[in-house]
Amino acid sequence: MDMLIRLENVHTFYDGEKNSTLKGITLSIGAGEMVCVMGPNGAGKTTLLETINGILPSTGRVEVFGRDARRHGPEIRKDIGYMLQAKTFPEDTPYLVRDVVLMGRFGKIGMLRRPGRNDWNAARDAARFMEVDHLWDRPIGKLSGGQTQRVLLARLLAKNPRILLLDEPYSNLDCRAVEDVSRKICTLHTRNKLTTVMVIHDTAHVPDICDRILLLKDGRLIGDAHPDVMLPSRTFRDAFAEA
């Protein structure tokens, strides 16, 4: 399998912190894999996504698409769709759904060009796929949590990435919206042959097509296995027990 993401003995540091937040992480993620990252609060899950995205200082080796993620960050990020944790927009945010979806094209458009017809077409196709095209002219701040999440996924899709990094895409959603967004993520992953790394909290949110769960605790990778092996394991249960 072609390894798209490779970390070797990675320590990631936050500015001003003496100790590293990630502590010696080694892992590889192959093309087409769907990987869930789990672990208690503060384990380093978001930090792991940001390290893969090449935006935090780290030691060790971080390779994405076979290139050093810290040296080639901007080029690598053109092919990564990164969705931040629980984004909600204030009601008076001055953007319409179509503006937000089109933002997914900005990396391809560049600073000096205006969006062309193919950019609008890509945005519209993405909105259609995520079933938010009927919301096209609505202000982004006036949507429900599930609709907002689908618009943000449409923005990622408009970018046409090879890797998806999703930080808790299901937080703030009710059960129906979780099911709906989950189905969309899985279809997108499979249809576009993506490699997906997704932070989740709830074991009920592990998709059927998940290949592996990475278990983090205190900045260390303490487990890496198929959900059928990981979820019933003692390691998994103990990770969430109070220290």
Ligand SMILES: Nc1ncnc2c1ncn2[C@@H]1O[C@H](COP(=O)(O)OP(=O)(O)OP(=O)(O)O)[C@@H](O)[C@H]1O
């Ligand atoms: N900007 C920052 N500066 C310093 N420390 C940080 C910063 N961001 C996160 N941390 C610390 O790094 C550790 C890991 O945080 P991270 O957000 O990666 O955890 P997480 O597993 O995603 O947690 P959660 O489940 O609560 O979202 C925590 O101890 C946190 O306090």
